[in-house]
Structures are given as structure tokens and as C-alpha cells.
Amino acid sequence: MKKLLSIFTMLLLASLSLFAKATIVGIAMPETHVLRWTKDGESLKKEAEKRGYSGLVQYGNADQAQQNQQIQSFLTQGAKILIIGNINDGVTSVVEEAARDKAVVVAYDRIIQGTTNYSAFITFNNYKVGTLQGQGIEKALNLPAATTAAPKYITLFAGSPTDANANFFYQGAMDVLNPYLKKGVLKVVGPYPETYKDTSNFQKIATENWSGPLAKTRLENLLNNDASKITLDAVLAPNDTLGRAIIEACKADAKYRSKLPVVTGQDAEFDSAVSIKNGEQYMTVFKDTAKLAEAAVILADALAKGEKPNIPGAILADGDLKEIGYTGTGYVATYLLDPIGITKENVNVPVDAGFYTAEETAKLK
Ligand code: BGC
Numbered sequence: 001m002k003k004l005l006s007i008f009t010m011l012l013l014a015s016l017s018l019f020a021k022a023t024i025v026g027i028a029m030p031e032t033h034v035l036r037w038t039k040d041g042e043s044l045k046k047e048a049e050k051r052g053y054s055g056l057v058q059y060g061n062a063d064q065a066q067q068n069q070q071i072q073s074f075l076t077q078g079a080k081i082l083i084i085g086n087i088n089d090g091v092t093s094v095v096e097e098a099a100r101d102k103a104v105v106v107a108y109d110r111i112i113q114g115t116t117n118y119s120a121f122i123t124f125n126n127y128k129v130g131t132l133q134g135q136g137i138e139k140a141l142n143l144p145a146a147t148t149a150a151p152k153y154i155t156l157f158a159g160s161p162t163d164a165n166a167n168f169f170y171q172g173a174m175d176v177l178n179p180y181l182k183k184g185v186l187k188v189v190g191p192y193p194e195t196y197k198d199t200s201n202f203q204k205i206a207t208e209n210w211s212g213p214l215a216k217t218r219l220e221n222l223l224n225n226d227a228s229k230i231t232l233d234a235v236l237a238p239n240d241t242l243g244r245a246i247i248e249a250c251k252a253d254a255k256y257r258s259k260l261p262v263v264t265g266q267d268a269e270f271d272s273a274v275s276i277k278n279g280e281q282y283m284t285v286f287k288d289t290a291k292l293a294e295a296a297v298i299l300a301d302a303l304a305k306g307e308k309p310n311i312p313g314a315i316l317a318d319g320d321l322k323e324i325g326y327t328g329t330g331y332v333a334t335y336l337l338d339p340i341g342i343t344k345e346n347v348n349v350p351v352d353a354g355f356y357t358a359e360e361t362a363k364l365k
Pocket residue numbers: 034036109110159163165166210239240266267
């Protein structure tokens with residue numbers, strides 16, 4: 001009888017574990033008009049499922065209210081882990097809710113501002129992203145040899161004013177370019193915030209929700225007004241979506257038809273890789289989002305199990321980089337991956353990393 005009972009208990013346990021639902025990881029990505037996020041969403045789901053979780057993905061359409069509903073719905077469905085690429089600090093209220101539910105919350109790529117009541121932040125070294133953009137312009141225009149008699153001209157664009165990443169991208173670039181501006185060998189056409197902390201000027205060059213059409217219109221206006229009497233040598237563009245919008249605006253202007261200004265970018269989007277290969281966009285910054293997704297899930301998984309995270313390829317933001325983890329109310333544990341600058345010379349790097357589909361890869365070879 002005893003034996004029968006224990007066999008019965010074993011069978012019962014086995015069938016229960018068969019039907020036990022996998023822990024849900026809620027993956028909330030901010031938008032789809034910037035291509036990378038679709039890839040991020042897919043990679044995060046894959047990495048979560050590899051580790052036995054059930055991954056649910058939603059995209060917020062650059063609308064924080066919409067994303068908050070998506071996150072709430074993850075919590076209602078019992079999500080124990082949330083991986084969030086937020087839109088703006090309106091996300092704070094649902095993050096507080098998740099904290100009350102004892103869910104592990106990882107801020108993904110973009111810091112969650114206005115609270116420290118969450119587990120961790122994982123991103124790339126965003127200051128270095130900007131440095132690489134600034135250095136790209138410095139090299140392409142040979143700024144060390146530029147003179148005040150024949151200065152170079154640049155126009156500045158920044159990312160979304162609600163995305164703290166935009167500040168670091170800008171600061172990284174300007175810390176390279178400001179010395180040339182001070183010397184007068186480089187001149188800004190349009191507003192010139194020396195740092196992102198000059199909020200009134202920074203607002204003028206920032207691009208709400210990273211919108212390509214907004215950047216395009218701003219440059220068109222500039223080309224017809226402030227920049228009508230000079231030729232731009234460079235445009236600082238914080239990402240590929242804006243970089244390509246800027247190139248489009250330039251191409252519509254006869255002055256730039258045979259020679260485009262040096263235009264930067266970030267994300268190594270396929271269309272930009274093609275543009276770089278064809279000698280249009282000058283550079284981009286490759287952030288391997290497949291690696292970021294893997295790192296984020298390793299991090300969340302360790303935190304959920306109460307273990308110390310060991311994330312290959314990531315460093316803890318410390319020293320000068322500590323500010324990347326500042327939420328406005330305090331610091332969160334912040335892990336950084338390393339970005340890589342890409343020009344025509346090394347456009348094979350994201351290709352060889354398997355960043356593109358087979359079809360895209362064939363076009364880039
Ligand atoms: C990301 C960039 C992206 C931009 C627009 C930033 O927070 O770090 O990779 O291009 O948002 O989506």
C-alpha cells in the first residue's frame with residue numbers, strides 16, 4: 001500500500017511539473033520605427049526561452065501610456081521578471097507597482113529615471129558611443145590640421161530629450177569636438193549647446209522620440225536659412241534613423257549632390273551599412289543587441305535566483321562612467337557592454353558577427 005502511495009505521489013508530482021507553467025518574462029520594447037527594437041525583442045524572447053522562461057514581447061509605439069498598459073498586463077499574467085526599454089519617466093509608476101509585486105525589473109538599454117526602486121540597468125557604454133561619433137568627424141574632417149582661415153562647418157543633432165542616452169551620446173561627441181570649436185577651426189551652424197546641460201539650446205537640437213521626419217524637416221529649414229550661404233562639412237547625427245533622414249534632406253539640395261557632408265550614426269542598421277558601403281553615411285556605431293539581450297537575460301535570471309550576476313563582456317559602471325547609472329534620484333547597479341565604431345573600412349564587423357539576415361549579409365558582401 002505504502003509503495004503504491006509513493007508511486008502515486010511521484011506520478012502526481014511528475015504530471016504537475018509537466019503542467020507547471022514556465023515563469024513569465026515580460027519584455028517591453030519602446031518602439032518599432034527604429035529598427036533595432038524588433039531585433040531586441042526577438043533576441044530577448046529567444047534568450048529567455050533558452051533558459052526555460054516563457055517570453056512575452058510588446059512594443060510601445062513610442063507612447064509611454066501604451067507601454068505602461070503592456071507592463072501592467074505582464075504583471076497581471078504573473079510575470080516575475082520584466083525587461084523594459086522605456087520611452088520616458090512616465091514608466092516610474094508601473095515600475096513601482098512591479099516592485100510591490102517583488103518582480104525583478106531590468107532597465108534595458110535606456111535607464112528608468114525618477115526611481116531607484118528596481119533591480120539593475122544594462123546598456124552599452126553610451127558615452128563611448130558619442131566619443132566614437134565625435135572621433136569619426138574629427139578624423140573625416142582632419143580637424144587637427146584645420147585652420148581658422150578655412151574653418152569646417154557642422155550642424156548638431158541630438159536624440160530624444162526624454163531619453164537619458166541622448167545626453168551621453170551628445171556629451172561623448174562634444175568632448176571630442178568642443179576643443180576644435182574653441183579654437184575656431186570648427187564652426188557650428190544653428191544652435192550650439194556646449195553640453196547637454198545647456199537645456200535651452202539642447203532642446204533645440206534634440207529630436208522628440210527619435211523621429212526621422214522631424215530631423216529631416218529641421219535640417220531642410222536650416223539648409224534654406226542659416227546654412228544657405230555655407231557648405232556643411234559634417235552633421236552630428238546620434239543614430240542611423242536620423243542619419244539617413246539627414247542624408248535624404250542633403251540629397252534634395254543641389255549643393256550636396258556631388259559631395260555629402262560627413263554624417264554619423266549608431267545601431268549599424270542594415271540600410272546604414274549599405275549607405276556606408278556606398279560612401280554616403282560616413283560611420284555608425286555597432287552595438288551587438290544580440291549580446292545585450294543575452295546579457296540582460298543572464299542578469300535577470302541571476303537576480304531572480306538571488307545569485308550574483310556574472311555577465312560575460314560587461315563591466316560595472318564605475319568611476320567616470322558611474323553617471324550612466326544615475327536615475328535623477330540615485331544610482332542603480334549598471335552594466336555596460338562595449339560599442340564599436342564602423343566605417344567603410346570595417347563594415348564587415350557586424351556582418352561577421354551575424355548581425356544581419358542571410359539575405360542582408362549577401363548584399364553586404
Ligand atoms: C538607443 C539607440 C536607438 C535610439 C532610438 C536609444 O536609447 O540606445 O540605439 O537608436 O534609442 O531608438
